Amino acid sequence: MDRLEKRKSLDIRFKGEEGTGLGPTYEYFTLLANNIKDAKDGKLWRVGSSDGSLFPSPIDHKTITEAQVTEVMNLFRLAGTFIAKSIVDDKLIDLPISNLMWDLLIGKKLNLFDLKDFDPAQFKLLCELQTVANRKREIDEMQCDLESKNRLKQGTRTASGTTLEDLSLYFILPNHHEEIELVHDGKNTEVTIDNVQEFIDLVLHSTFYDCVNLQ
Known part of the structure; x- marks a missing residue:
């Protein structure tokens, strides 16, 4: 099929039905979107x-x-072709692709704050953890002995006053129906103050890149 053929508007007729034109064509676009x-x-x-x-x-x-x-x-190739065809044919379709997905497609770098409107629960969790990671970094830079640093780390809490032990987090991707391990044996690797920054970075990388780059 040459370029001109691809640009021709679709005119759909359902098998066993007489009608053609805008009605059946819009119905086809709606059914395919669903x-x-x-x-x-x-x-x-x-x-x-x-x-x-x-x-x-x-x-x-x-x-x-x-x-x-x-x-x-x-499936994603079909979705892309369908969206492109709907644009060419000037058809409005109910396929609300996330703005973040479009950002990824044009090569934009995403970060923690891109989660705020997309997934408020995960954004809140990672922000809480980031306060712990920041505090850990401050403690590591203090001019004091190792015992004092460890004591300060043990008393570190999130912004809401929760300890990491209370959260019982492991190196698996949060809020997902399947256990996707972020590291080897992640389901048995607990998040601690010493690895919390690694956990945050891996969650963001997996959410925005590693676990979706196939699509």
């Missing part, structure tokens, strides 16, 4: 986005099979 949103029982997209927008669901590269990789890639 199927893309519901693909893989809704697991193609991240659950819990506060604004209801669509962002790729994290994928565990350690457990996904080659067949599953092909399926996911084909």
